[in-house]
Each structure stands twice: as C-alpha cells, then as structure tokens.
Amino acid sequence: MDFKRRLTGLQAKMEEQGLDLVVYGGSPDLQYLTGVNLEWRRGRDL
Known part of the structure; x- marks a missing residue:
C-alpha cells in the first residue's frame, strides 16, 4: 500500500x-x- 502517496x-x-x-x-x-491499524468497530467516535 502506498500510504505516503495517499x-x-x-x-x-x-x-x-x-x-x-x-x-x-x-x-x-x-x-x-494512513495504514494505521485501529479497532474502529469497537466503539463510537465523539
């Protein structure tokens, strides 16, 4: 993946x-x- 290009x-x-x-x-x-691996499905954003 080319995250720098993105x-x-x-x-x-x-x-x-x-x-x-x-x-x-x-x-x-x-x-x-960014390619950051987040567990985004576990909670809500504020």
Whole structure:
C-alpha cells in the first residue's frame, strides 16, 4: 500500500481548497489513508 502517496494527495487537495486541517475519526477512511491499524468497530467516535 502506498500510504505516503495517499497523504501527499490529501495534502495537495487541502492546499487547493485552502484547508489547514481535516479530521478523520477511527474508521476505514483513516485506515485507508494512513495504514494505521485501529479497532474502529469497537466503539463510537465523539
């Protein structure tokens, strides 16, 4: 998996849109983007 490419793509889109921050809760989207293995199905995000 090419997580660095995914993060670089997100950062480019953020720059285009003038965004300084995006927030992802523990979810499949966060796992796809970063490769972080989270047990996101065990609880709710706030």
